[in-house]
Amino acid sequence: MTIFSKIIAGEIPSYKVAENSDFYAFLDINPLVRGHVLVVPKKETDYIFDLDDKTLGDLMIFSKRVASAIKKAIPCKRVGVTVIGLEVPHAHIHLLPITKESDMLFNNPKQKLTPEELKEIATAIAENFELC
Numbered sequence: 001m002t003i004f005s006k007i008i009a010g011e012i013p014s015y016k017v018a019e020n021s022d023f024y025a026f027l028d029i030n031p032l033v034r035g036h037v038l039v040v041p042k043k044e045t046d047y048i049f050d051l052d053d054k055t056l057g058d059l060m061i062f063s064k065r066v067a068s069a070i071k072k073a074i075p076c077k078r079v080g081v082t083v084i085g086l087e088v089p090h091a092h093i094h095l096l097p098i099t100k101e102s103d104m105l106f107n108n109p110k111q112k113l114t115p116e117e118l119k120e121i122a123t124a125i126a127e128n129f130e131l132c
Helices: 001-009 053-073 115-130
Strands: 017-021 023-027 037-041 078-082 093-099
Touching: 001 023, 001 037, 017 053, 017 115, 023 053, 023 115, 037 053, 053 078, 053 093, 053 115
Parallel strands: none
Antiparallel strands: 017 023, 023 037, 037 093, 078 093
């Protein structure tokens, strides 16, 4: 069982921003930028392109809704999307509110946010997700 499966199951706490029967979105606790969200399928699959076509399509549609909520909650020009997939063997998408392309560089220093800041960001995104 991956760390993401444990988060989905509630065994490890997270800052959830959105959820439905198939997907779970939560804040990265070591974010590149404020509002950095991970979107994962609830069904544990290592590699994103091993997902069946319907699940992959639905994951992207769910991620689009999450990105819309991020853009409403976090000042940014766009919400960038990337799939790297080496750090955890569970398919996932990174959504990052960006003002410049270099905001997407994973070798940038990670943000240091307090639990209170993370909760505030998660709440703002979650509230906007409900409106989407």
